[in-house]
Amino acid sequence: MARGNWPVEHLLRRAGFGASADDLIRFEDASVSVAVDYLVEYDRQPDDVDSKIGQAAYVGITTGNGPFAPYTNIEHARQRWLFRMVHSQRPLQEKMALFWHNHFATAYSKLAGVVSGVQATKMLALKRGELPGPQGQIELFRQFGMGSFQTLLFEVARDPAMIVWLDGRTNFRARPQENFAREIMELFTFGVGNYTESDVYTAARVFTGWNLRLATPGQRNDDPNTYYEFFYNPNQHDINSKGFTFAIYPNGSGTIPARPASEGMQDGIDLIVALARHPETARRLARKLWGFFVSEIHAPEPAFVEAVSREYLLNNTEIRPVIRYILRSPWINDRSRWYTRYAWPVEFVVRSIREIGWNGLSIDTARTPLTNMGQQLFEPPDVAGWSLGPEWFSTGAMLARMNFASQLAANQRFNLSRDAAVARRTPEDLLGFFMNRLSPAPYDSAPYNELLSYLRTGVTWPLSDANLTAKSAGLAKLLVGSSEYQFV
Amino acid sequence: MKISRREFIRDGVAAFTVSFAAPAFLNDLALAQGVRSRNLVVVYLSGGNDALNTVVPYQDQFYYSRRPAIAIPAGQLLQIGSDSSGKALGLHPRLAGLRTIFNEGRLAIVQRTGYANSSRSHFQGTDIWGTANPATTSGLGWLGRYLDTLPSPVDALAGWNSTRETPRALIAQRVAVPAIPDARTYSLASPNGAAEALNERNAATRIASNAPGDRPHLSFVNGSLIGALSTLDRVASVNTYAPSLVYPNNGFALALRTVAGSIARGIGTRVYWVQTGGFDTHSAQGNAGGGAYANLMGTYGDGMFAFYQDLRNQGLLNDTLVLQFSEFGRRISENGSQGTDHGAGGVMMAMGGMVRGGLYGTAPSLDPASSNGTLENNGADVRHETDFRAVYARVLENWLGANSAAILGGNFLAGAPAII
Numbered sequence: 001m002a003r004g005n006w007p008v009e010h011l012l013r014r015a016g017f018g019a020s021a022d023d024l025i026r027f028e029d030a031s032v033s034v035a036v037d038y039l040v041e042y043d044r045q046p047d048d049v050d051s052k053i054g055q056a057a058y059v060g061i062t063t064g065n066g067p068f069a070p071y072t073n074i075e076h077a078r079q080r081w082l083f084r085m086v087h088s089q090r091p092l093q094e095k096m097a098l099f100w101h102n103h104f105a106t107a108y109s110k111l112a113g114v115v116s117g118v119q120a121t122k123m124l125a126l127k128r129g130e131l132p133g134p135q136g137q138i139e140l141f142r143q144f145g146m147g148s149f150q151t152l153l154f155e156v157a158r159d160p161a162m163i164v165w166l167d168g169r170t171n172f173r174a175r176p177q178e179n180f181a182r183e184i185m186e187l188f189t190f191g192v193g194n195y196t197e198s199d200v201y202t203a204a205r206v207f208t209g210w211n212l213r214l215a216t217p218g219q220r221n222d223d224p225n226t227y228y229e230f231f232y233n234p235n236q237h238d239i240n241s242k243g244f245t246f247a248i249y250p251n252g253s254g255t256i257p258a259r260p261a262s263e264g265m266q267d268g269i270d271l272i273v274a275l276a277r278h279p280e281t282a283r284r285l286a287r288k289l290w291g292f293f294v295s296e297i298h299a300p301e302p303a304f305v306e307a308v309s310r311e312y313l314l315n316n317t318e319i320r321p322v323i324r325y326i327l328r329s330p331w332i333n334d335r336s337r338w339y340t341r342y343a344w345p346v347e348f349v350v351r352s353i354r355e356i357g358w359n360g361l362s363i364d365t366a367r368t369p370l371t372n373m374g375q376q377l378f379e380p381p382d383v384a385g386w387s388l389g390p391e392w393f394s395t396g397a398m399l400a401r402m403n404f405a406s407q408l409a410a411n412q413r414f415n416l417s418r419d420a421a422v423a424r425r426t427p428e429d430l431l432g433f434f435m436n437r438l439s440p441a442p443y444d445s446a447p448y449n450e451l452l453s454y455l456r457t458g459v460t461w462p463l464s465d466a467n468l469t470a471k472s473a474g475l476a477k478l479l480v481g482s483s484e485y486q487f488v
Numbered sequence: 489m490k491i492s493r494r495e496f497i498r499d500g501v502a503a504f505t506v507s508f509a510a511p512a513f514l515n516d517l518a519l520a521q522g523v524r525s526r527n528l529v530v531v532y533l534s535g536g537n538d539a540l541n542t543v544v545p546y547q548d549q550f551y552y553s554r555r556p557a558i559a560i561p562a563g564q565l566l567q568i569g570s571d572s573s574g575k576a577l578g579l580h581p582r583l584a585g586l587r588t589i590f591n592e593g594r595l596a597i598v599q600r601t602g603y604a605n606s607s608r609s610h611f612q613g614t615d616i617w618g619t620a621n622p623a624t625t626s627g628l629g630w631l632g633r634y635l636d637t638l639p640s641p642v643d644a645l646a647g648w649n650s651t652r653e654t655p656r657a658l659i660a661q662r663v664a665v666p667a668i669p670d671a672r673t674y675s676l677a678s679p680n681g682a683a684e685a686l687n688e689r690n691a692a693t694r695i696a697s698n699a700p701g702d703r704p705h706l707s708f709v710n711g712s713l714i715g716a717l718s719t720l721d722r723v724a725s726v727n728t729y730a731p732s733l734v735y736p737n738n739g740f741a742l743a744l745r746t747v748a749g750s751i752a753r754g755i756g757t758r759v760y761w762v763q764t765g766g767f768d769t770h771s772a773q774g775n776a777g778g779g780a781y782a783n784l785m786g787t788y789g790d791g792m793f794a795f796y797q798d799l800r801n802q803g804l805l806n807d808t809l810v811l812q813f814s815e816f817g818r819r820i821s822e823n824g825s826q827g828t829d830h831g832a833g834g835v836m837m838a839m840g841g842m843v844r845g846g847l848y849g850t851a852p853s854l855d856p857a858s859s860n861g862t863l864e865n866n867g868a869d870v871r872h873e874t875d876f877r878a879v880y881a882r883v884l885e886n887w888l889g890a891n892s893a894a895i896l897g898g899n900f901l902a903g904a905p906a907i908i
Binding site: 182382393394397400447457 | 608611612649664668669673675676677678679687688703705706708709710712715716719770771823824829865
C-alpha cells in the first residue's frame, strides 16, 4: 500500500474524508472518472455503516451510563455522525450532510431549551424507525442532500427543528414573526441585495400557520415515544394577497394571490419555488460549492459560477448532477487546487483518525477538542453557520488542533511504533514512513529538515524500542499538528 | 505591499507577512509597550440587545402600549435620573450592580447610538460595528487598526480575544490576535515525557517559522501557530490569579475574571474582547421584569459588577476602560411571540475608574406618529442620535492616545460624548 494516485487522493479528500488504507488499494490505478462515479453514485455502496458501531475493527464509542441512544442523547448523536464520517462507504453522502448542516445551520441548544433535550435530539438525529416520529434534520440532509434543492428547501421549511430554531412556531397571522422569513432569503437562497425589508415582512406573512404540534397532546415532551410533527394551521394563516419586489411566477408577477386559508400552504410553496429557481440563488450556491469543493485560496471564477449555476437551473435544481459536474471539471482537478482548502475541524479530526489509526480509540475522545477547535456538530454558532477558511485558525483553535494531534498520537503510540519498526534504521526512513502514512501538503525543505532534525535530537540510530515509540508519537504529533496538515 | 489577514481571507492570492518575534524578547517587548498601562475591554452583547428594556424611558406612555407583555413595570426599575432632554430613565431591575457603579460616577450610558440606514442583519451589523465603516463589512477592524499603530514589532498579546473566533473588530494587519477562550486549556500537550515534549515544542516552533511566499495560506496558519506557541507561558501565568472576590459562575464572568488576572499580572495586553450571547430575543423575552431577558441582564450586570469590584480592590480600576455595545437595538413594538425583532438605534455603556459617569444623549419618544423625528422605519425603530464612531473616536483619542481620524478614516470627534 502506497500513495501515488495523487489526483484521486485529492478528490477523496474533497468529496470524502481522505483515503483510508483500503481506499489506497482500491483506487491505486483508478481514473478520476471512476473515482467520481464511486463518490457520486454512492447508492451503489451499502448503507450499513451504523451496524458496525460497537464492533472491534472500528473506532469505539463511549456511552457513559446506559445504552447507546443517538436518537435521544445529543452526545451519542455526535459520536454516531463522526463514526459515519470515519467509516462510511458513502463518504460524499456524509460530506453533503455536513455542507447542508452548515447551510441550514440549526443548533441543538436552542431546541433543547424549547422542546426538551430528548425531542431536540430526535428532531436533529432520529433515523426513521428508531422511535416514533419524523426523521431528524440530518437524516433529511442525507435523504435529500443530492436531490432537488427546491424539494430540500421545502422539507427544511416544514422541518420541526427549523420551525423551532427560527421561531416559525410563533409566526401568527396577527403578529408575523420575521426570523425564518429573513433567513430563507438572506442565508438559505439568494442572499442580501436581492430583496427589501418589506419583502421580509411579506415573507413572514407567507409562512404564517406553518407550525408544529406534539403528536400526543398533553403528554410530557421528554417522553421518547412522543414527538413533534409539522402542522399547517389554517386559522393562523394570513389569507390576503402578498406582493414582493421580485418575481414569484414565471410571468414576472411578484404577487401571491389571496387564497382561502385551507389552501394557504401554497403561498409558501410558491415562494420556495421562486427562491430555489432564482438565478441569484443558483449563483450563490455555486459560490458556496466552489469554497466547499474547489478552493478557498482562489476566489470563485466567474466562468465556474456561470457554468455551475446553469447546470443547476437546467437540471431543475437537482444537486447530484451539479456535484458530478464540479468533481469532473478541471476547476477542481487542476493540480494548482490541491491543498487549497482549509480543513474544517471535523474533517481534520476524521482524516487524522483514518490515517493515524483507531485501534482502542473512542470517537468520543474528539468531543472536547472539536469544541476547542470551534466546531461542535449540531451546534453551529448561529444561523449563518461556521466561519470558514482562515477563520478556523485562531491561535486557540490551532492549539486545540495540535493538542488533538498529541492526544491521538499518544493513544496510538504502540500501534504506530509497531508499524514503523521497519523504518527504525535512519531518520530519513522513519520520516518517509510517516509521509506515506499521512497526507500533509508538501513541506518546503526548511521545515522538512527541521522534522529530520527533531528525529535526530536526543537519540541514537537505529532507534531502541523505547525511542522508536517516543519518536513515532512525537513525529505523528508534529506532522498532524503542522500547518501543512490543515489543508485538504 | 503589506496585506492584512482579512484581505488575504477575501482575496486569497496576496502575500500575508508576519514578523515573528522570538519568545525570549516578549516580556521585554511587553514592558516596552506598557505593562500596567491603560487597557480597553470591549464587551459585545451578541444578537442585538433590546436597549429599550435595558435603559427604560418609563414615563413614555407608548413604552407600555407598544410592549403590553414585555414592558417592565415602572415600580421595578432602578432609577438613574433624567437625561438632558428631561426624560426620566430607569435601569433594568437586574442591573443593580451597574446602578451602584452609576451612582459612584463610573458608568457612562450613551443612548441612541448607531448609524444611518442601520443594517438589520446580525452579520452585516456586527461587521459594520467591527470595521467602523457602514459602507463595508470586510477588511480590517477598528481595534485591529489601532493595534497596527503600536511600535513594531507588535507584541503577540497586544490583543486578547476571549472567544473562539476572532471578531472582525480585532482583525489587524500586523498581528494575529490570539483567541483564548479558556486560559486553563491554553497549553501544549505531548504524547511523551518532559524532555521529549520540549524537543517537540522547539521543533514545532521552528517548523512553523517557515513563511513560504508561494503559499501565503500556509504562512497564515503558521502565524497562528507561532502566535500560540509564543504566548503559552504568559497566558499560563494568569491561571494562578486569585481574584479578590468570587465571580459568578458563567462564561461571561469567568472571561472577565481571566481578563482581570491578565491585567493584574501585567501581561501587557492593550485590548481585550469579551462577549456574551443570547440577545436575539425574538420570542419569550419575559414579563414583569423576569424571564429570559432578565437572565441576560443578570449575566451582563453581575459580571460587570464583579469585574468592577475586583479591579477596584486590586487598585487597577483607573487603568481600565470597559466599552459595551451590541450590533443593533430592537424594534419598539413587541411581536406576537412576546419578543422583539431586529431594530436600529441601541445603547452603549462605558465603565472604568476614569470614566465620567452619567447619561449621554437623549431618549427617543416612542410615539409612532410620523412627525416624531427620534424614530425611523415608519415609527417602528429608534433612530440613532450619536454615531457609534464618535464614541470610538473619543475612546481612541482620550483613552488610548491614538489618532482617531487615521484609524476611523474621518474625524468623528465633533459632538462625541465626553465619557472619558
